[in-house]
Amino acid sequence: MTSGSFDLPPDQVPTPPRNTRWSVRQPWLLGLVLACGILVGANPFRPSDQNPDLTARGYLKFKEILSYVDRDYVDSVNAEELSDYAITRMLERLDPHSVFIPAKQQREASSFLQSDYDGIGVEFNMFRDTVTVVAPLSEGPAEQAGLEPGDRILSVDGQPVSGVHYTTQDLFGKLRGPRGSRVQLKVLRRGLPRPIMVPVTRNRIPNSSVEVAYMVDNQTGYLKISRFASGTYDEFKTALGDLRRQGLTRLVLDLRGNPGGYLDRATKIADEFIGGTKKLVYTEGKGDQYDTQTYSRVAGEFEEGTLVVLVDEGSASAAEVLAGALQDHDRALVVGRRTFGKGLVQQPIALHDGSELRLTIARYYTPSGRSIQKSYGHGLAEYQKDLQNRGRNGEYFHADSIHFADSLRYRTAHGRIVYGGGGIMPDLFVSRDTSAQSGYYLRLQGLNLVREFGLSYFQDHKADLESMRFEQFNQDFRISDTQLQQLVNRAAQNGLPADAAGLRRCAPLLRTQLKALIARNAYGKQAYFQVLSQGDAEMQQALSAIREPNTALLGLLGQ
Template structure:
């Protein structure tokens, strides 16, 4: 789903894990950029650092250490060119970890703050979403209640300077702008901006404050008045509290059945995911267990608390971007027959990482165990052929037709497992849904992918909002839903602008993807005019996976299966 960058919010990075980067680049190009996606495609076991030097093989460890130290010393002293010994060490460490598994990672000290920020529940900043349009920082939306909204920033405002330093036409990265907007709570940042219709630039002085960094993207009761919908983007520090608040509110609004959306959720803190599972699973039943070397990292997690929604139909949506802790949650609900899973096979990340803080502030996230669902399924997909082959897995799934045909997914007979009520489920990598939903083939073309890879769609939508701003302020969101449509003339104008930017015209592909493109533009305009909830409400209009999830909730057989589970 398209989303603007939040420069003063914690954001993930594109290094060091290539699998996550490829998922986002190929299938969710317009989502918020990831800064440390690799480090986050993991369920983290947190607590005091239990690692101490061991004597399992002290001679080999000492020889390896002395050899590396000796070679690095020779390179530093005698190599013909000046070298950065620390940079070489970081490189060697990363390559060494690649020989272990795809998810043991080393995060240098300078990147550690960004990696940790993604899992924080709030941050210090001004609360604004922006995009980079032709080297111009453009406000997409001020966040509700934040300093930017209180100061009067508006969608479409173009930032010219931050604290006297020009940011327009400077070829700055998102991260560089992000660094200038963030700062300690209570500090002041001065913005020089240009607003449409204003002849002169305007100056704003904003006092930075604490800004919530929500991980529950949306929580709403749908049109029937009984079906709740909750989308969780990651499992951060505050995710469980956000979820509890959202679930309680939806119950008070009359929700009796729920769709839980975990699409594109890369994981995060494992305990937040298991606590959410406990809200759905009654009694004392297994949620997940881990198996590591010896028994030091062997754990079992069971449901214990009286949950908020232990009864009532429940459907979970997953896709190839759902990983780690989100797979643990989906797998537990599936194995315990508490929910039916809809969508496509999930990513397949079932390795447990222990964060180990090193003396210089860098961090090692070392794989110490594997996750298993209650039925005994391993979530982790194979990686025996090396990191490069592992990285290609999602592309190969598409090449095999997995995204479009359920019968293209093959499992060995030995990978069959049974749920609590005896239904067949499969291991061997990822969570295979009970109800398969193919990707929308009309959106699978190079033209749309290249168009989505630019900022042009978001820029065009922002211009649409500004052109129709006076009309939009006279409408309620319901009126907007019924009456606002992106015309053929406007689509052609977007295509013409793309052609001017070097994207070769492709009328056939444009016609094919027109419904999806219209829906995206309408959602982005709604984001600027009515806020985030409106944005997601528009996207739901053409959401095939959600429509199937709603159908599954209505299906008599699904109701029967879930009803039997509720009686356990």
């Protein structure tokens, strides 16, 4: 899978010239979104000033060949599909992030960075080919219509969706729709003798990119940004202001798994942390038409407090720009693992049929001059194996497995050495913990049995859980050996044989995950993250660093 971002907002295009609320995401859609740029107007065919004759000859040659194939080939062909295929293969010769998005996929790809959408407002999962409600969104149409966690959706407007192997894309198409439109859901609910019909009127649903924000203790806040969408900065400001009112003086900013998004949202957030007039990022393209420099310019809301940023191999593009700016200015301690390494800027070009070309037009650099983009000189296939190769090379487990060339050495504002050439290397490395992930654990997850068991437990104990405050639940509740055995028995009924050794290895992780899932259903998303953080190695390292401001690492940051 490639990675990338919408790198320039519409109001900053140089002259001349998107765990969603849905619990399942499509790999193809995410792959497209991760390789995109800003939305701009159509760009009609115009040969390059450098080689106008070569460009024109190539254009006419392709047109001629396609005409012959369409007219004379022995079998009937779809000329449009052939053209799309040829364009896709041509772009693969350029770089991993220049992509062509057919018209039928463009709308879905762009929706990743929208701050809202029209739909029913429900998180769902697939349990044994059945669409199961994980949670209706607060005050959304589904909640107002009476949908409950655990409800199984059997049909949508009379068309069965259970047991027919629908893709997530298919389900999006059926459940989303224009606001004001109605959809009839046939729902099977535990405790009722027969299915019920639930009519839901679609409405505008917020699509938050600030996943969660809460106070860990009376000074330390935690804020997770899942992507940089159109509303991310406003969401961030609201969340940060709320944490400040609760006494925030130290912040853990979580960018793990953040694939990027609109660059200006990331730089505006960087501006909230970095005082004065300092460079945040710059871009360089062909000639100077796409060269830009972005500086901090406002009095930010959190320019003095202690800041730790969490990153990993899933942090890409605009997320790397934010982490790189904070690291280069010695404003934050970066904790985790080396980021993805996407430093190319795409410009979207709308085509006449509704499809879109997202063309790389520049590279971006951190304030110290680092290019974040990793090498793609060995071809697209090898580029897409990069994360897999990192695992084989031991990079996820040992910081000294990562090697940087001396020519890529740069210095931060306080003189610390940092490296370019492929992602942001954290100041404090935390190895990936796979000790608990046995083969048995991976098969449990693959069958979706852990999520299903958590939801089932909540349904069976709903009254008891709702009578208990989250603080009491978090302190006292434990997943027992008996409950783990119940999960094992359910797995055996679904064709997964018991594995005592595998269960012993993954038992601590399973206990934490099951408790978090139960908390999610009983108390909401914030409770889910609070429980998960207790077994989160990177989070615990961040808290240790942030609570000891006189350690050597934070001392390097001048805090």
